[in-house]
Amino acid sequence: MRIRNFWAAILIALPLAFMAAFFLVPFLVTVTASLQTADGAWTLANYKKIVADSYYPGIFYTTFKLSLISTIVSFLIGYPIAYYIVNMVESRSARRVCYVLVIMPLFTSNIVRSFGWLILLGRQGLVNQAMVAMGIIDRPVPILFTETAIVIGLAYILVPFMVLTISSVLQTIDRSLVEASLDLGSSRLATFLHITLPLSLPGVIAGSLIVFTLAVSAYVVPAIMSGGRVVVMAMPIFDNYATLFDFNFGAALAVGLLIVTLILIALYLLFIERRGRSQIARQS
Amino acid sequence: MSIVDRIARLFVILLAWAGLVFLALPLVIIVATSFTETEFLKFPPVGFTWRWYGRFLEDQSYLSAIWTSVSIAGLATAIAVVIGVLVALVIARSELKGRQLLNTIFIAPLILPTIVIGAALLQYANALGFARSFFALVVGHTVIVVPYVLRTVLASLERFDQSLEEASFDLGGNAVSTFFLVTLPIIKPGLVAGALFAFIISWINVELSIFNATAQLMPIPVKLFNYVQYAVDPMLAAVSAATIYVAVLAVIVLDILVGIDRVAASQK
Numbered sequence: 001m002r003i004r005n006f007w008a009a010i011l012i013a014l015p016l017a018f019m020a021a022f023f024l025v026p027f028l029v030t031v032t033a034s035l036q037t038a039d040g041a042w043t044l045a046n047y048k049k050i051v052a053d054s055y056y057p058g059i060f061y062t063t064f065k066l067s068l069i070s071t072i073v074s075f076l077i078g079y080p081i082a083y084y085i086v087n088m089v090e091s092r093s094a095r096r097v098c099y100v101l102v103i104m105p106l107f108t109s110n111i112v113r114s115f116g117w118l119i120l121l122g123r124q125g126l127v128n129q130a131m132v133a134m135g136i137i138d139r140p141v142p143i144l145f146t147e148t149a150i151v152i153g154l155a156y157i158l159v160p161f162m163v164l165t166i167s168s169v170l171q172t173i174d175r176s177l178v179e180a181s182l183d184l185g186s187s188r189l190a191t192f193l194h195i196t197l198p199l200s201l202p203g204v205i206a207g208s209l210i211v212f213t214l215a216v217s218a219y220v221v222p223a224i225m226s227g228g229r230v231v232v233m234a235m236p237i238f239d240n241y242a243t244l245f246d247f248n249f250g251a252a253l254a255v256g257l258l259i260v261t262l263i264l265i266a267l268y269l270l271f272i273e274r275r276g277r278s279q280i281a282r283q284s
Numbered sequence: 285m286s287i288v289d290r291i292a293r294l295f296v297i298l299l300a301w302a303g304l305v306f307l308a309l310p311l312v313i314i315v316a317t318s319f320t321e322t323e324f325l326k327f328p329p330v331g332f333t334w335r336w337y338g339r340f341l342e343d344q345s346y347l348s349a350i351w352t353s354v355s356i357a358g359l360a361t362a363i364a365v366v367i368g369v370l371v372a373l374v375i376a377r378s379e380l381k382g383r384q385l386l387n388t389i390f391i392a393p394l395i396l397p398t399i400v401i402g403a404a405l406l407q408y409a410n411a412l413g414f415a416r417s418f419f420a421l422v423v424g425h426t427v428i429v430v431p432y433v434l435r436t437v438l439a440s441l442e443r444f445d446q447s448l449e450e451a452s453f454d455l456g457g458n459a460v461s462t463f464f465l466v467t468l469p470i471i472k473p474g475l476v477a478g479a480l481f482a483f484i485i486s487w488i489n490v491e492l493s494i495f496n497a498t499a500q501l502m503p504i505p506v507k508l509f510n511y512v513q514y515a516v517d518p519m520l521a522a523v524s525a526a527t528i529y530v531a532v533l534a535v536i537v538l539d540i541l542v543g544i545d546r547v548a549a550s551q552k
Binding site: 002003004005007008009011012014015016018019021022023024025026027029030033077078080081083084085088092095096098099100101102103104105106107108109110111112113114115116117118119120125126156159160164167168187188189192210213216217218219220223224228234237238241242247250251254255257258261 | 285286288289292293296297299300301303304306307308309310311313314317325327363366367370371373374377378379380386389390392393395396397398399400401403404405406407408409410411423424426427430459484487488489490491494495505508509512513516520521524527528530531532534535538539543544545547548
């Protein structure tokens with residue numbers, strides 16, 4: 001069925017109007033406000049205030065550092081799960097059980113998930129008890145309210161996204177390539193390192209991008225896991241809007257967060273492209 | 285298989301299951317502690333009691349928060365389904381120029397930090413006088429859940445055999461009857477999966493809601509968030525566990541309707 005342009009334009013009109021009214025225009029309003037004073041005069045003062053001293057750059061640094069570490073941790077946890085589900089689980093029902101375990105956390109709120117870790121990581125929590133029992137540590141150590149706790153909480157939120165993105169790419173890898181490699185006498189480990197892993201990289205890249213942006217804008221998890229002791233970017237953004245009512249500065253912080261995130265993503269993609277090219281150059 | 289391969293294989297299975305246990309653990313802990321007889325959070329729980337569930341069900345403010353969340357999620361999902369299907373139809377079945385741009389616009393809320401969308405919406409709503417209202421919450425949630433419906437519906441539309449629609453036309457059907465009698469039934473599994481995802485994403489959202497919530501208008505995750513920062517007790521575990529039961533229900537419904545492995549394959 002082909003929809004003629006006239007009807008297509010009519011069908012799309014309302015959805016587009018909705019999106020313009022409640023997404024595009026609000027976003028433009030925010031960008032504009034970040035460049036204005038409270039009276040509406042044009043200014044760069046809001047942005048200057050961000051870089052005026054080391055306070056906000058420090059928060060930016062903490063935010064991106066924790067996001068990067070959480071992204072790497074969620075990759076290290078997520079990849080084996082995705083590989084196992086796609087390539088090693090034989091029966092469909094077993095695969096369904098695995099997917100249920102992956103999707104269940106995705107369907108509960110960040111608060112509930114962080115709350116679970118709050119119980120687990122406390123001084124008398126299961127993690128400390130287990131480590132003492134195994135002799136790794138002598139007495140309970142403080143984990144909660146540290147950056148480590150934030151990384152654990154964030155990685156926990158992010159792993160399901162990583163698993164789903166990577167497994168969707170792993171599924172599309174042509175099995176005959178793997179079989180050819182095995183037939184030619186490569187070990188399974190070598191086949192994985194030279195065939196499966198490189199071919200699954202697009203999934204890893206897509207997954208890490210999604211996960212990184214989610215981590216950068218996380219508010220709930222850092223707030224709960226650090227008990228407010230560690231400040232990440234989402235917190236001053238929220239405070240400026242909700243308690244200080246400084247919409248212009250809040251807008252500058254939000255836009256600043258977005259810009260730095262986009263720059264980091266662009267650098268990451270550029271780095272990958274360069275590496276890909278140099279690898280091709282080396283091989284030819 | 286060589287020894288090295290066997291060890292590597294065992295290692296992957298071990299890592300994968302350690303990861304899956306990691307995913308399940310916090311949820312299991314919450315459900316377990318919600319039944320403790322102690323006055324404070326304790327794992328493993330002591331004894332067994334429904335007391336904490338009773339306490340939260342007696343608290344009118346929790347029930348009204350749950351009702352707020354359900355109405356926001358229900359309305360946002362309903363609007364998102366209409367928007368998602370219309371946009372998907374135009375992208376998959378028309379030759380309108382700028383279809384790629386359309387797709388980008390409607391998927392964008394997925395990539396943009398939710399906190400930025402929430403801030404922008406509050407600022408805009410404030411300027412127009414609907415800040416911190418039920419309306420602001422519903423439209424905000426709609427914006428962030430549209431991508432979930434659009435993606436799954438688009439995938440279903442692109443996959444199925446278009447000659448079925450042509451056959452309907454040949455048999456005298458028009459565009460409207462063809463859509464309702466042929467297209468809609470075929471894309472239904474994808475649509476249901478997308479709608480369920482949309483509902484859940486709205487139901488668990490905090491980062492967008494906190495900007496437009498008030499003491500009288502508080503979705504359940506925001507209420508939990510405020511509570512957890514000031515007190516941590518078994519009742520909180522009971523409320524949290526209740527939201528986990530909703531998630532279990534959603535996953536079961538998804539599995540029965542579409543098959544959870546297919547849903548997983550369509551989400552990325």
